[in-house]
Amino acid sequence: MRQNFDVLIVGGGVTGAAVGYGLAKKGISVGVVDATPSVDRASRSNMGLIWCQSKALGNRNYVEWCFSSSKLFKSLASELKKTSGIDIEYTESGGLIPCLGEEEFTKRSDYLDALRKEAGEKGYPGTMLTRDELQAKLPNITFGTNVTGATWCAEDGLVEPLKLMFALRHGMEHLGGTLIPNTNVIDIAKTESGYLITTDDGEIECTRLVLAAGLGNRQLAGKFNVTVPVVPNKGQVFLTERVPDILPSPLLGITRTRGGTIMIGFEHEYVGTDTSLHTEKFCHVAKWATDIWPALADLRIIRTWSCLRVWPKDGFPIYDKIPGHENAFILNAHSAVTLAAVHIAELPDFIMGKEICKTAADFTLSRFDEK
Ligand SMILES: Cc1cc2nc3c(=O)[nH]c(=O)nc-3n(C[C@H](O)[C@H](O)[C@H](O)COP(=O)(O)OP(=O)(O)OC[C@H]3O[C@@H](n4cnc5c(N)ncnc54)[C@H](O)[C@@H]3O)c2cc1C
Structure with a gap:
């Protein structure tokens, strides 16, 4: 039997899961379909920083958008504990x-x-x-x-990012939403009442469709002949052995996880979808990190990885209707951990037909026209 939802979200990373959670909180029938990611792993590979400071000079709306999300995290963390049973380990670390x-x-x-x-x-x-x-x-x-x-x-903070993603997913299910994991969306067709989605495991119908598939949005939006100006931006990270709790506030690029390991990395590279690791990049970052905190040089490195950020070309989020479609939406953001709380608070109403709030009103696709 075909599944049918009021809203189907494609992509169960932190963006799709946050919006799915917000919709389920409003009692809306919502499904989130998520493929097993091979390279699209940003929600599973990030630093977990709620980071608002010292960015976006020239775009007050984005600055406000980030800070308003950060302010909501404390109550979100306790709410998610109740709805999902998961502690996202939020700290008001600054x-x-x-x-x-x-x-x-x-x-x-x-x-x-x-x-x-x-x-x-x-x-x-x-x-x-x-x-x-x-x-x-x-x-x-x-x-x-x-x-x-x-x-x-003081308004920056820290969460355990994997726990955040799983808390949003479990919370959504607990509130009546449906997660359809390990399922790849292959095709999308417009129907009289909404959309018919073809996956590698059958078909799904929905009235409203949300593309929140990170870099995967580029391919999915192609089904509507729409180009999404989002590019992969590679980050390399390395993780040291555990240390005692001596870094209660993260230094941008050097973060102590709640488990005690130190995550180091800050570089941004535009190299397409290449996720190979490059020693010279690590050496450069390691030199910077040990110039800041020389004792890091004595720690063993236990893991390294690289991952692709989901980077809208001008660095600001995209929240828009797909041109010509009243009930199909595109969502992309490069700091979707930081923005998760405001995504829960503001995007569900937009998807259900209301105007998006003023602060986010400029984050449209049309701003890229003729650039
Ligand atoms: C090294 C690094 C550090 C970072 N640190 C921070 C940080 O400290 N703070 C912060 O706020 N942000 C940080 N980010 C950015 C943050 O991780 C991303 O903004 C966020 O994960 C994007 O989430 P997303 O859900 O939009 O996309 P993704 O995480 O890419 O999720 C998209 C999902 O859609 C699925 N999908 C794709 N195509 C399809 C399809 N056809 N059918 C079904 N499913 C599909 C994918 O499998 C994936 O699960 C960091 C990123 C990196 C790489």
Whole structure:
């Protein structure tokens, strides 16, 4: 028998799972169909940072979008514990961006000033810390001699990202939604009442369709003759052996997981879908990390991996109707962990036919026209 949903979401990564969870909370019949990812593994390979600070000068809406998500995480974490039974290990850790040398410190400080100026009366959370202030915040770390300070923002945070994805999926199922795992969407056809989805395990009908398949959206949107301006952006990460809890706040690029390992990596590469690991990249990142925190050099590396970010070409999310389709939607974002809480809060109403909230109203496909 064909399954039938009011809303079918293609993609069960953190974006699709968050929206599925939000829809199920509203009592809407929702299915999430997810293929077993081979390379599309961003939701399974990321740092778990709720990161808002020091980004997006020139796009106030995106800045507000990120901070409004971060504010919702505390209550989301306790809600997910109840609905899914999973603790996403959210910590209001704050976040730090370390500076090496005076020039970098000045650059960071100027950027923060510009963000503050742009925010005007609303104000901008975040401040510069001198080396001594950084040392006082992280007293158990001996910083490298060239560390001059850091930016600090109390509204950044940390979650265990795999637990977040599974909590959203389980929570959605608990609230009446349906997860259809290990199933690849092969084709999409418009019907009189909605869409007929062909998968490698049968057909599914739905009234509304949401494409939240990360990089897979490019192929799926092709079924509508639509180009999604999203590209793979490769990150390489390495993981050290466990250390005691001496890094309560992540340094951007150096994060202690709740399990005690340290995750290191920050590079962004545009190399198509190539996920091979390159030692010279690791050496570059390792040099930077040990310049910040020399004792890292004494730790054993226990794992390395690379993964493709889902990168909208201008760096901002895409939430839009597919042109010519009132009930089919495209969702893509490169910081979908950070944005998960606001996605739950705001995107379900949009999918059910309301206007998207003002802050997200510019994140359309049409902004890429003629670029
Ligand atoms: C190294 C690294 C570190 C990162 N760190 C952070 C961080 O600290 N904080 C943060 O906010 N973000 C971070 N990100 C980004 C974040 O991981 C992504 O924004 C997020 O995972 C994207 O989720 P998604 O659900 O949109 O896409 P994906 O995770 O790619 O999920 C898409 C899903 O759709 C499925 N799919 C694709 N095609 C089909 C199809 N035809 N049929 C059915 N299913 C399909 C895939 O199998 C996959 O499961 C990081 C990313 C990387 C690579």
